[in-house]
Amino acid sequence: MKREFLEELGLDKPIIDAIMSEHGKSVSSLKDKCKDIEEKDGIIASLTAERDGLLSSLSEESARHAAFKSGIIDGIVKDARPSSTLAEKELRRVLSECDGASIKAELEKIMDSDPDAFKSDKISRPFFCAFNTADATASQLNYRSVR
Numbered sequence: 001m002k003r004e005f006l007e008e009l010g011l012d013k014p015i016i017d018a019i020m021s022e023h024g025k026s027v028s029s030l031k032d033k034c035k036d037i038e039e040k041d042g043i044i045a046s047l048t049a050e051r052d053g054l055l056s057s058l059s060e061e062s063a064r065h066a067a068f069k070s071g072i073i074d075g076i077v078k079d080a081r082p083s084s085t086l087a088e089k090e091l092r093r094v095l096s097e098c099d100g101a102s103i104k105a106e107l108e109k110i111m112d113s114d115p116d117a118f119k120s121d122k123i124s125r126p127f128f129c130a131f132n133t134a135d136a137t138a139s140q141l142n143y144r145s146v147r
Helices: 003-008 013-080 085-096 100-113
Strands: none
Touching: 003 013, 013 085, 013 100, 085 100
């Protein structure tokens, strides 16, 4: 609002001053609200960028987890030595649906339900080992004996 507009309406100077004072208070209050909104917009943009980065990181970790789980399942299937493609597919399907704690139990259920489908004895527990096998004989590489 401009003072000239009020003067053209024929208002006296004290009345114009009172109107301009009240108008100034209203405008000041609105400016404060706009400033708060702009700050909140900045915070929202920052949090959105952080969220997007975390989603990207989660996606990458999920892919690494899937690859790691696939390697675990490959090792278990290799050790179980299924005698048919059907037994191998069923073993892979069941193990892929398991979490880490239940893989052993599911593997034992599968092997107990159809012992002829697997060439080896029941696996006592899935595990991973990293050692140099160059000096070991075949009998020393029995994974069930490694604890």
